[in-house]
Amino acid sequence: MKCWAVAPTFVGMLTTPKKSGPAATLYVCTNFRSGVHSSCAARGSKSLLAELKAEALTRDLDVIIDTVVCLGHCEIGPNVRIAGGEILHGVTSKDIGAIIDRLHSVNAQ
Numbered sequence: 001m002k003c004w005a006v007a008p009t010f011v012g013m014l015t016t017p018k019k020s021g022p023a024a025t026l027y028v029c030t031n032f033r034s035g036v037h038s039s040c041a042a043r044g045s046k047s048l049l050a051e052l053k054a055e056a057l058t059r060d061l062d063v064i065i066d067t068v069v070c071l072g073h074c075e076i077g078p079n080v081r082i083a084g085g086e087i088l089h090g091v092t093s094k095d096i097g098a099i100i101d102r103l104h105s106v107n108a109q
C-alpha cells in the first residue's frame, strides 16, 4: 500500500468555497517540470491563465482565477478545475469562453 502526504496548502486550494463566499473559483495548474516529464506550464498553462483572467475582466465577472501546483494529470494538461467540479484536461485558448461561461453559471446558482 502506498501513501502520499498532501501538503495542507494543496488541499486548501481544492476545497469548494462556501456558498457565502465571494465567487466561483477556477484553479489553473501552472506547475513546471524540466526534463522528460510533461507539465501544464510546459504545455502553455501560464499564457492560458493570463487569457482566462483577461476574459473574466472583459466580462466584468466576479470570479476568482488562481493557480494550483498540480492536479495529478500532468500528461494531459493544461489542466484546470472549477472548485467543486471536475478537472478539465487539455485546455486551450479555444475553451476559454466556455470555461468563463461555466464560472458565470456557478455564480448564478
Ligand code: FES
Residues within 6 Å of the ligand: 029, 030, 031, 032, 038, 039, 040, 041, 069, 070, 071, 072, 073, 074, 075, 077, 079
Ligand atoms: S503539472 Fe499540471 S496537473 Fe500536474
